[in-house]
Amino acid sequence: MIPISYYLLLSAILFSIGVFGTMIKRNMVTIFMCIELMLNAVNLSFVAFARYHSLIDGQVFVFFVMAVAAAEAAVGLGIIVALFRNRQTLNVDEADLMKW
Amino acid sequence: MELAIFLILSMIGIASALNILIQRHPIYSALSLILTFLSLAGIYIQMQAEFIAVMQVVIYTGAIMVLFVFVIMLLNVKAEERVPNKLIGMRYVGIPLSLLLVTALGLNIFQSFSGQTLRVSDVSTSGLTGNTQSIGKLLYTQYTLPFEVTSILLLVGIVGAIIMAKKEL
Amino acid sequence: MMTSLTIEVGKVLLVLIGVLNLAAVLTWMERKQSAVMQDRIGANRASILGFRAFGLFQVLADSIKMFAKEDFVPPMGNRFLHTLAPFVSAFFALIGFAAIPFGNVIHLFGKDISLQVIDLNVGILYVFATMSLGIYGVVLAGWSSNNNYAFLGGMRGSSQMFSYEITIGTTILGVLMIFESLSLQTIVQAQGELLWGFIPKWGVVVQPIGCLLFLVAGIAETKRVPFDLPEGESEIIGYFVEYSSMKFGLFMLTDFVETILIASLVTTLFFGGWQIPYLMRDGFHFPGGFTVSLSGTSVSLLQVLSYCVKVFFFCWFLLLVRWTLPRFRYDQLMRLGWKMVFPISILNLLATSLLVLLLR
Numbered sequence: 001m002i003p004i005s006y007y008l009l010l011s012a013i014l015f016s017i018g019v020f021g022t023m024i025k026r027n028m029v030t031i032f033m034c035i036e037l038m039l040n041a042v043n044l045s046f047v048a049f050a051r052y053h054s055l056i057d058g059q060v061f062v063f064f065v066m067a068v069a070a071a072e073a074a075v076g077l078g079i080i081v082a083l084f085r086n087r088q089t090l091n092v093d094e095a096d097l098m099k100w
Numbered sequence: 101m102e103l104a105i106f107l108i109l110s111m112i113g114i115a116s117a118l119n120i121l122i123q124r125h126p127i128y129s130a131l132s133l134i135l136t137f138l139s140l141a142g143i144y145i146q147m148q149a150e151f152i153a154v155m156q157v158v159i160y161t162g163a164i165m166v167l168f169v170f171v172i173m174l175l176n177v178k179a180e181e182r183v184p185n186k187l188i189g190m191r192y193v194g195i196p197l198s199l200l201l202v203t204a205l206g207l208n209i210f211q212s213f214s215g216q217t218l219r220v221s222d223v224s225t226s227g228l229t230g231n232t233q234s235i236g237k238l239l240y241t242q243y244t245l246p247f248e249v250t251s252i253l254l255l256v257g258i259v260g261a262i263i264m265a266k267k268e269l
Numbered sequence: 270m271m272t273s274l275t276i277e278v279g280k281v282l283l284v285l286i287g288v289l290n291l292a293a294v295l296t297w298m299e300r301k302q303s304a305v306m307q308d309r310i311g312a313n314r315a316s317i318l319g320f321r322a323f324g325l326f327q328v329l330a331d332s333i334k335m336f337a338k339e340d341f342v343p344p345m346g347n348r349f350l351h352t353l354a355p356f357v358s359a360f361f362a363l364i365g366f367a368a369i370p371f372g373n374v375i376h377l378f379g380k381d382i383s384l385q386v387i388d389l390n391v392g393i394l395y396v397f398a399t400m401s402l403g404i405y406g407v408v409l410a411g412w413s414s415n416n417n418y419a420f421l422g423g424m425r426g427s428s429q430m431f432s433y434e435i436t437i438g439t440t441i442l443g444v445l446m447i448f449e450s451l452s453l454q455t456i457v458q459a460q461g462e463l464l465w466g467f468i469p470k471w472g473v474v475v476q477p478i479g480c481l482l483f484l485v486a487g488i489a490e491t492k493r494v495p496f497d498l499p500e501g502e503s504e505i506i507g508y509f510v511e512y513s514s515m516k517f518g519l520f521m522l523t524d525f526v527e528t529i530l531i532a533s534l535v536t537t538l539f540f541g542g543w544q545i546p547y548l549m550r551d552g553f554h555f556p557g558g559f560t561v562s563l564s565g566t567s568v569s570l571l572q573v574l575s576y577c578v579k580v581f582f583f584c585w586f587l588l589l590v591r592w593t594l595p596r597f598r599y600d601q602l603m604r605l606g607w608k609m610v611f612p613i614s615i616l617n618l619l620a621t622s623l624l625v626l627l628l629r
Contacts, residue, residue, distance in 0.1 A: 002106050005213045007143075010110045012205035014136070017117045020198035024191050029126045029172055033133050036164065037117060040140055043156075051147045056234045059152050060243055063235065066159045067250045071257030073164040077171045078264030084175050085267070127350070127412075134405075154394040162401030166408070166427065173412045173420070232391060232451055 007048035014041035113139035292525035350413035355519035358406025368392035414511035422508035426499030457542030472539035487531035532583035
């Protein structure tokens with residue numbers, strides 16, 4: 001018997017680590033990985049709530065999140081490859097052409 | 101016993117998630133992220149969400165992270181050098197802010213759900229046995245439209261990836 | 270509590286030791302078979318006190334050589350990942366066997382023992398997941414060696430495994446639709462039924478195209494000839510070019526363990542697993558009304574034997590394919606994977622789902 005708050009706390013910690021990572025990391029690929037981590041933290045709370053309410057709908061949502069994450073990874077990594085080909089760097093600070 | 105397994109798995113998850121931030125080379129970050137995903141899969145199995153657990157392994161570790169590792173290796177990314185960070189303050193603002201986020205979320209969680217336990221061990225009361233079947237049923241009845249839209253999203257993803265990665269069309 | 274734990278550990282050890290020993294025997298079998306097919310004598314020199322046993326001691330000699338060799342890590346490579354890669358490869362190849370049933374429930378020592386390490390209700394997906402994790406070993410080995418040939422091999426290997434995994438997934442879906450379960454034990458039990466009273470409802474009968482595609486994709490997944498582009502002995506030595514001693518040995522072992530995994534998956538999904546046609550719980554029931562009654566234990570043992578024979582047959586078959594067919598070119602391999610095998614498997618899936626819908 002594990003209190004649901006443990007699962008939610010784990011999810012919150014992982015989410016915050018993801019947020020922190022997107023803030024401090026300068027490497028595009030690592031930032032992207034931190035975003036994946038945040039998605040996973042949300043998935044965990046979805047599954048925990050599905051279990052808590054004895055409803056399967058939460059798990060269906062996780063399924064959708066996974067599909068979105070897969071599409072996102074494909075396109076995002078495509079963008080990273082294209083950017084690297086043009087600028088030879090993965091540092092996000094260098095990609096500032098669109099700044100004013 | 102259950103709690104011990106959960107604590108071990110979550111410790112592994114949190115430690116490897118922190119390792120993503122500590123490591124300077126993206127390949128190590130990717131490998132620790134894989135470890136986080138695997139420990140989450142273990143937690144899903146503990147919550148008797150076997151289908152989600154296996155999908156977590158197949159989709160996240162088996163497909164998405166392979167793509168990440170692929171890209172890191174193909175681009176031959178070097179470790180992050182300690183360049184003067186344009187947003188140098190981020191680190192010092194970031195730590196308190198994320199600690200604040202954790203405490204806020206944690207406080208909220210403990211206020212709303214204190215003493216409520218997950219009915220993990222009793223299978224019979226919940227309708228969650230035959231997990232895969234019930235997910236499939238829901239997907240094809242209640243969530244048909246989102247399911248179909250997901251397939252379109254994946255198609256868009258395929259087309260987008262090809263257009264982005266191809267040198268000239 | 271204690272006895273059940275002993276039984277579980279015993280099953281794990283049985284499967285592990287069985288697989289590892291079969292893999293070791295396969296290394297010898299491969300040499301011997303190639304020798305027979307090429308009209309040579311083959312490995313037969315290793316002997317203990319003049320006793321040769323058809324060269325079976327070659328396996329022993331090989332492993333001693335592997336352990337005694339110098340373990341070399343390329344100086345410009347990544348030491349940690351270079352060491353990690355072979356272990357990742359071997360580990361994920363081995364844990365897949367946990368969900369594969371090698372026999373029906375057997376009644377021994379006053380207990381019902383299911384002859385399967387763990388009966389997951391998502392068993393087939395679990396095996397699929399471990400197969401997809403095997404890519405990491407290849408990728409990491411190729412990259413950490415800091416050698417362009419190894420890197421090329423790793424890239425080839427991973428993209429090949431990636432491409433053919435999709436076909437494996439789609440062919441598995443066809444089987445799932447017919448047997449309506451994800452648990453491998455249930456799938457095997459469902460294959461004991463008879464169609465029209467005399468044809469066993471094996472996967473190969475109801476999914477003939479799926480079986481063929483699975484075999485093709487499975488051979489590609491093990492990265493053996495005719496799909497051995499990642500190794501490509503004559504051009505790039507492959508992702509393990511910088512490996513020596515037992516680390517290389519682990520890659521070689523993984524190769525054979527994956528062969529056994531594919532053989533046992535083909536057996537389980539398409540050739541009835543441990544089922545013997547017309548063998549029920551109490552003996553043979555032939556269609557003509559002729560019966561042979563057998564005791565429960567001997568039936569169970571016969572079933573385990575039939576599973577082993579089938580797996581051995583498919584291992585032999587995969588070795589036969591290896592020494593018969595010439596190698597593909599890389600673009601041919603990709604074209605075969607994406608433009609032929611994959612669309613056919615999708616069509617097969619469509620036809621299967623249509624038939625299942627109409628016949629229910």
